[in-house]
Amino acid sequence: MATQVPLHLGEKVMPQAPMVQLNNGEYCVPQHYLTYEHTLESVEALICDIDYDPRYVVFAAEQESGIYIQVGVVGHDNYNNSLQGSKLKLLFGRKWRVEPELSTSEIIQTVFLAIKKSREHEIRELFKLSVNNTVTTPFNTHIDLPLMARFYEPQQQHKTSRNEITPQKQIDTVLSCIDYDGCQLTTTAVQQRPNHLWLVDIAVHCSELSSLPEIEQQTLYLQLQDLSLNTLCRAVMQEFIRLSDLHVDQHFSYKGFFRFDPDIDIAEIASLSQQSRKHELAAHFASEFTKSNKQVDDMRIPPVQAGALAEKHEAIIKQFQLHKTAF
Structure with missing residues (x-):
């Protein structure tokens, strides 16, 4: 009966696994009652059902070490000083390994994370700071x-006396040194709370060359411990990363479903999860279920070679009094 439920490539129902009836009357076999043996073909099929920004091209490939996912970003070389004259390129990020035994959901989420991190890699390079008459990318x-x-030596930060310069002027001085994807930043409001934290509103003025839709007509709302260049730049960069992540959350979809969109009701997600687990397991299947889970857990244990790293691990095991099954 369970085989009547449609499965994806690479999925197989555990022997004697139960079917679950949802509140809407439909039947399913939840992912925790499936085993997986994904192949390059099954991973490619999943990627075909994923949509985001066409500038982020998701590849799947296979080497001797196994299947991997890699994101190619359509864009300019961020370190080319003549962007208008440069041609678009397909720039590749790191490889994300995909184990065959991963669940289908985990593979989709791996693609999701790979896109997020590829995008973050890109936006970190787009944050440019002018220091000592030189343009730098300190967050790349x-x-x-x-x-x-080996060589970093912290310098004492110069703090301007509040009698010498106003808080807004201090912020504006820092913002004038920042260029983000050709956009400029200006202060629209500054307030210090009784707890000494600063609330700073910063408007983003985008140029026509900007390639990041999430910052168009955007205002950043920051909470800062102080108004130093270091604190302000880090807070601005963190906000740009948050906006980038939110853009992926809102526009990443699988078969038209935007799983990570904040508008998806978290209570409904919790309800569906509960429905897939709210039932008793027959004794004959409970044993098979436990056995299958243990096999997956065992496959995830990395082999450890003797040496300095193993000694470091040994110290951690002793510190937390862990069971040494994995070693």
């Missing part, structure tokens, strides 16, 4: 971390 992800760990 290509900065040499081992070099920073």
Whole structure:
């Protein structure tokens, strides 16, 4: 009877798994009663049913190490100083491994996360800060971390006396050094609360060259501990990341369903989840269900080779008094 429920490629119903009747009268076999053996073909089929921004092209490929997902971004080289004359390119991000035993939902969510992080990678490079007569991209992800760990020396931040400059002037001075995707930022309101936190409203003025729809006609509402360049720049960047993530939430869909859109009623999601789990398992299937879950858990345990990293792990195991099954 369970085989009458339509399945995706790579899915198989556990032996003797129950069918579940939802409140609307429809029957289903929830994902926790399925086993998975995804292939390149099944992953490609899932990607075909995913829609977002056509500038973010999702690829699936396979190497000896397994299947992976990779996002290609249609755009200009962010480090090309002559953007108007440069041609569009397909710029590739990192590879996201897809294990065959992942559930179909997890693979869709991997694509979702890959798009989010590809977009974040891009917008971090679009934040430009003028320091010492030089334009920099301090939030880009290509900065040499081992070099920073070895040579970074914190400098004491210069704090301007409030008698010398007004808070709005202090903010405007910082904002004048920022260029975000060709857009300019201006202060529209500044207020210090009794708890000494600053509430700052910043308007974003987009240029015609801007490629980010989420910042059009946007005002940033920040809460800051202080008005230093470091605090202000980090808060602005974090807000741009939040807006980027929200854009993906609102426009990422699978078969036309916008699962991560904040307008999707969280109570309805909770209800559907409850319906898929609210039933008793027959004894003969409960054993099979437990066995299958253990097999999946065991497959996720990474092999550990002797060496410095293993010794570090051993110290953590002792610290938390963990069971050493995984080692």
